[in-house]
Amino acid sequence: MGKDKAKDRKSPANRKKGGERSGMGRDIAAVVLLAGSLALGLALLTFSASDAPLVSRGLPAASNLVGPVGHRVATFVYRVLGFSGLVVPAALGVFGWRLLRDAPRRLTLVGAAAHLALTLAIATLAHLLLAAQHLASFPAGGAVGRALCTRAVALFSPVGTGLVVGACATVALIVGVDFKVRDAAAALLAAGQAFFAFLRSHLGEAVERHREAVAELRAQEALARAQREEAALAVVEAESGEAEAEGRAMAGALALERAGQAFGDDPAWVHDLAAAGAAAEPEEKPRRRRKAAAETPAQACDATDAGAGLAEPGAAEEPALAEEPAILLGEPLPPAEKPEIVLSQAMLERGKKKKDKKGEPAFAFTQSGDVFRLPSSELLDQREAVKQDVDEGGLQRIAGIIVATLRQHGIDGVIKHIRPGPVVTLYEFVPVAGVKLARIENLDKELTMALSATRIRIIAPIPGKGVVGIEVPNHDRATVYLREVLESESFAQAGGLLPLALGKDIEGIPYCVDLQKMPHLLIAGTTGSGKSVGLNTMILSMLYRQTPDQVRFIMVDPKMTELSIYEDVPHLLLPVVTDPAKAARALQWAVDEMERRTQILADTGSKDLKSYNGKAEKLRAEGRTFGETDEAAAPPKKLVVVDVTAGETEEEAAARAASEEAGGPTLPPGFTPEYEDPSAPPPQDAVAAREAEQEGKKLPQKLPYIVVIIDELADLMMTAPREVEISLARLAQKARATGIHLMVATQRPSTDVVTGMIKNNFPARISFRLASRHDSATIINGTGAESLLGDGDMLVLTATQPLTRVQGAFVSEGEIERVVKFLKEQGKPVYDDSILKARDQGGPGGGDADEDDPIYDQALDLVSRMEEVSVSKLQREMRLGYNKAAKIVERMEREGVVGPPNGVKPRQVLIRPVGEAHPMPNV
Numbered sequence: 049m050g051k052d053k054a055k056d057r058k059s060p061a062n063r064k065k066g067g068e069r070s071g072m073g074r075d076i077a078a079v080v081l082l083a084g085s086l087a088l089g090l091a092l093l094t095f096s097a098s099d100a101p102l103v104s105r106g107l108p109a110a111s112n113l114v115g116p117v118g119h120r121v122a123t124f125v126y127r128v129l130g131f132s133g134l135v136v137p138a139a140l141g142v143f144g145w146r147l148l149r150d151a152p153r154r155l156t157l158v159g160a161a162a163h164l165a166l167t168l169a170i171a172t173l174a175h176l177l178l179a180a181q182h183l184a185s186f187p188a189g190g191a192v193g194r195a196l197c198t199r200a201v202a203l204f205s206p207v208g209t210g211l212v213v214g215a216c217a218t219v220a221l222i223v224g225v226d227f228k229v230r231d232a233a234a235a236l237l238a239a240g241q242a243f244f245a246f247l248r249s250h251l252g253e254a255v256e257r258h259r260e261a262v263a264e265l266r267a268q269e270a271l272a273r274a275q276r277e278e279a280a281l282a283v284v285e286a287e288s289g290e291a292e293a294e295g296r297a298m299a300g301a302l303a304l305e306r307a308g309q310a311f312g313d314d315p316a317w318v319h320d321l322a323a324a325g326a327a328a329e330p331e332e333k334p335r336r337r338r339k340a341a342a343e344t345p346a347q348a349c350d351a352t353d354a355g356a357g358l359a360e361p362g363a364a365e366e367p368a369l370a371e372e373p374a375i376l377l378g379e380p381l382p383p384a385e386k387p388e389i390v391l392s393q394a395m396l397e398r399g400k401k402k403k404d405k406k407g408e409p410a411f412a413f414t415q416s417g418d419v420f421r422l423p424s425s426e427l428l429d430q431r432e433a434v435k436q437d438v439d440e441g442g443l444q445r446i447a448g449i450i451v452a453t454l455r456q457h458g459i460d461g462v463i464k465h466i467r468p469g470p471v472v473t474l475y476e477f478v479p480v481a482g483v484k485l486a487r488i489e490n491l492d493k494e495l496t497m498a499l500s501a502t503r504i505r506i507i508a509p510i511p512g513k514g515v516v517g518i519e520v521p522n523h524d525r526a527t528v529y530l531r532e533v534l535e536s537e538s539f540a541q542a543g544g545l546l547p548l549a550l551g552k553d554i555e556g557i558p559y560c561v562d563l564q565k566m567p568h569l570l571i572a573g574t575t576g577s578g579k580s581v582g583l584n585t586m587i588l589s590m591l592y593r594q595t596p597d598q599v600r601f602i603m604v605d606p607k608m609t610e611l612s613i614y615e616d617v618p619h620l621l622l623p624v625v626t627d628p629a630k631a632a633r634a635l636q637w638a639v640d641e642m643e644r645r646t647q648i649l650a651d652t653g654s655k656d657l658k659s660y661n662g663k664a665e666k667l668r669a670e671g672r673t674f675g676e677t678d679e680a681a682a683p684p685k686k687l688v689v690v691d692v693t694a695g696e697t698e699e700e701a702a703a704r705a706a707s708e709e710a711g712g713p714t715l716p717p718g719f720t721p722e723y724e725d726p727s728a729p730p731p732q733d734a735v736a737a738r739e740a741e742q743e744g745k746k747l748p749q750k751l752p753y754i755v756v757i758i759d760e761l762a763d764l765m766m767t768a769p770r771e772v773e774i775s776l777a778r779l780a781q782k783a784r785a786t787g788i789h790l791m792v793a794t795q796r797p798s799t800d801v802v803t804g805m806i807k808n809n810f811p812a813r814i815s816f817r818l819a820s821r822h823d824s825a826t827i828i829n830g831t832g833a834e835s836l837l838g839d840g841d842m843l844v845l846t847a848t849q850p851l852t853r854v855q856g857a858f859v860s861e862g863e864i865e866r867v868v869k870f871l872k873e874q875g876k877p878v879y880d881d882s883i884l885k886a887r888d889q890g891g892p893g894g895g896d897a898d899e900d901d902p903i904y905d906q907a908l909d910l911v912s913r914m915e916e917v918s919v920s921k922l923q924r925e926m927r928l929g930y931n932k933a934a935k936i937v938e939r940m941e942r943e944g945v946v947g948p949p950n951g952v953k954p955r956q957v958l959i960r961p962v963g964e965a966h967p968m969p970n971v
C-alpha cells in the first residue's frame with residue numbers, strides 16, 4: 049500500500065497537482081519575501097539611535113516607521129552587518145520578485161549566494177574605508193565587516209584588501225543583479241561628461257560676467273576721466289574765452305586731419321581746413337562729443353569711422369559694449385593737462401639781430417711772439433636766422449595726437465612738456481605706472497603714421513628725466529650755419545685745444561665738444577647723410593682756433609673728393625693722402641711718432657703733451673735746454689752693462705757705471721735723445737730762444753698736436769685691413785697723451801670695416817643717419833640712428849655724456865675755399881715726405897742702419913744676453929728713440945740675431961754671448 053501511494057505521488061497527474069501547490073507556495077513565499085524586504089528596508093532606512101531609550105522603556109519608536117520591532121531588528125542588522133545590512137532587504141526584494149516571476153530555482157539560489165557575498169564584501173569594504181569616520185551610531189561594517197576586514201588586511205594589506213574585496217563585490221553584483229560593467233563604465237563616462245559640461249557652462253558664464261564687470265569698470269573710469277577733463281576745460285574756459293575756440297579748433301583739426309589722412313591729403317592742407325572747420329562749428333558740439341566719447345568708447349569709435357559724427361543724445365545712458373579703449377580715431381581727447389611749452393633761451397633769441405662783432409679781434413690774434421692770423425668769421429657767409437614764431441596750437445595738437453595714438457594702443461599717459469627746437473620738437477610723455485617702455489618704443493611706426501611725419505625717434509626713457517622723449521621733426525626745418533656756432537658763446541667758452549663746433553642740440557643751443565677729451569672719433573653715416581659737411585665743420589673749427597705750430601693734420605681721402613680742398617694749408621703734415629697703400633704707411637708713421645713721443649715724455653718727466661709743451665715753452669723762453677734744468681727732467685734710468693766677456697761682475701759694472709756717470713754721459717758720442725720734431729715748422733719763439741740758438745744751443749721745441757683724419761675707412765680696410773686695424777687700435781689705445789688724435793669716417797659701418805678692435809678703441813662716436821637698426825647698434829650701441837632725418841642730423845656719443853641729438857652745422861664749399869685761401873696766404877706747409885716712404889726704403893724709420901753704428905754693436909751685445917727682446921724693451925734698456933730701436937731690431941732680424949715678430953709677444957733672441965753656450969739672464 050505504501051508503494052502504491054508512492055507511485056501515485058510520482059504519476060503525472062499527481063505531479064501536476066503538486067506543481068500547482070508548489071506554485072502557490074512560491075507566490076506565498078514571494079509575497080512574504082517582498083513584504084519582509086519592504087518592512088526591513090523601512091526599518092533600516094528610518095532607523096534612529098534616539099529611538100533606543102523610548103523602545104527600551106516600551107514606548108513606540110519616534111522615528112522608525114516599523115515601530116519598536118523595526119527599531120530592534122534594524123539595530124541588530126546594523127550591529128551585525130553595518131551599512132551592508134541595507135543589502136539584505138534589497139536581496140529579499142530581488143528574491144521575492146524572482147519567485148513571483150517564476151524564475152528558475154537554480155538562478156534564485158545562485159542569486160542568493162551572490163547577494164550574500166555582496167553583503168559580506170560591502171561590510172568588509174565599509175569597515176575598511178569608513179570605520180575611522182564614525183558616521184553612524186553603529187560600526188560601518190558591523191561585527192561581520194570588522195572580523196572579515198581584520199582577517200583580510202592581515203592577509204592582503206589594506207590596498208590588497210580593497211582590490212580583492214572590490215573585485216568580489218563587482219562579481220557578486222554581476223551575478224546577483226545581472227550588473228553590466230560596460231554599461232556601468234559608459235554610464236560613468238556620461239556622468240563625467242555631463243559634469244564637465246555643467247562646469248564649462250558655469251565657468252563660461254562666470255568669465256562672461258567678469259568681462260562685463262571689467263567693461264563696466266572701464267566705462268566708469270572713462271566717464272570719470274571725461275568729467276575731470278570737462279572740469280579742467282571749464283576752468284580754462286573761464287580764464288580765457290580764446291581757449292574754448294582753440295580747443296574746438298584742435299578737435300576739429302584732428303578730426304579733419306584724420307579724415308585727410310584717410311585720403312592721403314597733405315597735413316598742411318588739412319590744417320587749413322581744420323581752422324576753417326572749427327570756426328564754422330557750433331559752439332556746444334565739441335564738448336558734447338567728448339563727453340559721449342568718454343562714456344561709450346566703442347560707439348565713439350564707430351562714430352569716428354563714419355566721419356567723426358556726433359554721438360546721439362542719450363548715448364551716454366547705453367551700456368558700454370566692449371572693451372575698446374576709450375579713444376577716438378577722429379577726435380582724440382585733449383590731454384588731461386595742457387602740456388607746457390618750454391622754449392630755450394636759444395630759441396627765444398632766434399632771429400634777433402646779433403651784436404655786430406666787426407672789429408672785435410676774437411678770431412684774429414697772435415701766438416708765441418710770431419704772428420699767425422687766425423681766420424675771422426667774416427670769411428663765412430652771414431645768414432640771418434629767420435625768426436619763426438612757435439606755433440603753440442600746432443604743438444598742442446601734435447601732443448594730443450601722440451597721447452591719443454598711444455592710448456589707442458593701450459598706453460595711458462600725459463605729455464608734460466613740449467620743447468621745440470630748430471629741427472625737431474621733443475614731447476616729454478609720462479606714462480601711467482606699470483606701462484612697459486618697450487611697448488612705447490615699438491609704436492614708433494604707428495606714431496609716425498598718425499603724425500604724418502617722415503621719421504620720429506623715441507627715447508624711452510630720457511636719461512635722468514624719468515620721461516619718454518618723442519622727437520618729432522618740425523614742419524619747417526631750420527638750417528644751422530657754422531658761422532653762428534663759431535660766433536656763439538659756447539664755442540668761445542669751449543676750452544681745450546681741439547674744439548669741434550658740431551652744431552646745435554635739439555633745443556637750439558650750440559653744441560661743441562673737445563676732440564682732445566674724446567680723444568678719438570668714429571663717424572658713420574650713409575651717403576648723403578651729411579657726413580662730409582660734418583667733417584668739414586670739424587676741420588674748420590680746429591683751423592679757426594689753432595696755428596700750424598699747435599695742430600697739424602694728416603688727411604686721408606681715398607675717395608679724392610672731400611678733403612682735397614685743404615691741399616697746401618700750412619697745417620698739413622703731408623699732402624692729402626689719396627692712395628690707400630700710402631695711407632697705411634702714414635698710419636704706421638703715426639704709430640712710430642707716438643712711440644717716439646712716449647719716449648720723449650718719459651725722458652722729460654712729462655705727463656702728457658700739454659705738460660711737455662709747457663715745460664718746453666718755459667725753457668725756450670729762458671734759453672735753456674732740458675739738460676740744464678733739474679726740475680723738468682726726470683732722472684735718467686741707469687743702464688748697467690755687465691761686460692761678462694771681460695769677466696766683470698755686476699758690482700764691478702755698477703761701480704764703473706757710477707764713475708762714468710760722474711765723468712759724463714754713458715751714451716756714445718754723437719747720440720742725443722730724439723727730442724726734436726722732424727716735421728715741425730721753423731721755431732717761432734721769443735727773442736731769448738733765438739739768441740740761445742744763435743749761440744748754438746739746441747733748445748727744446750714744442751710739439752704740435754697731430755690729428756689724423758680718414759674719410760672712408762672702408763677703402764683703407766680693403767687695401768691693408770690687418771695693418772690699418774692694428775695701427776688704428778694702437779693709436780687709439782696709447783696716442784692720447786702724446787697729442788695724436790684720430791677722426792675716422794665711414795659710410796659702411798659693417799663689422800668688416802668697423803671691426804671689434806676698432807670699435808672698442810673709439811669710445812666717442814658720431815652717427816649720422818644710418819640704413820638700419822643693426823648699423824645703428826654697431827655705431828651707437830643702440831637703435832635711433834636709423835630714425836635720423838639726414839642733412840646733418842646726428843647723434844653724438846661720448847664717454848662722459850649720454851647720447852645727444854645734434855643738428856650739424858652747415859658750411860658750403862665756397863666758405864671752405866675762402867678760409868683755406870686765407871690760411872694759405874700766410875705760409876706754405878712744411879711737408880715731411882719721408883713719412884710715406886716704406887721703412888725699408890729709408891726715412892726716419894728706415895732700415896738702412898749704418899753698418900759701423902756703435903749703438904748697434906752695443907745693442908747686439910746687450911741683446912745677446914737676453915732670451916727675448918722687443919723694440920720697447922730695447923728702447924728702455926738703451927734709452928733710445930722708438931725709431932732707432934725699431935731700426936735696430938729690424939736689422940737684427942735681417943741678420944738672424946732675433947726671430948720674426950711674434951704678435952704682441954717679444955721676439956726670440958737667436959744668438960748667444962761670445963764664449964757662452966747658453967743665454968745669460970737679462971741684465
Ligand SMILES: Nc1ncnc2c1ncn2[C@@H]1O[C@H](COP(=O)(O)OP(=O)(O)OP(=O)(O)O)[C@@H](O)[C@H]1O
Pocket residue numbers: 527528573574575576577578579580581582795839840841855856857858859
Ligand atoms: N648740416 C647740414 N645742414 C643742412 N644740409 C646739410 C647739412 N649737411 C649736409 N646737408 C645736405 O646734405 C647733402 C649731402 O651731404 P654730404 O655730402 O655731407 O653727405 P655725405 O654723407 O658726405 O655723402 P657722401 O658720403 O656721399 O659724400 C649736402 O649737399 C647738403 O645739401
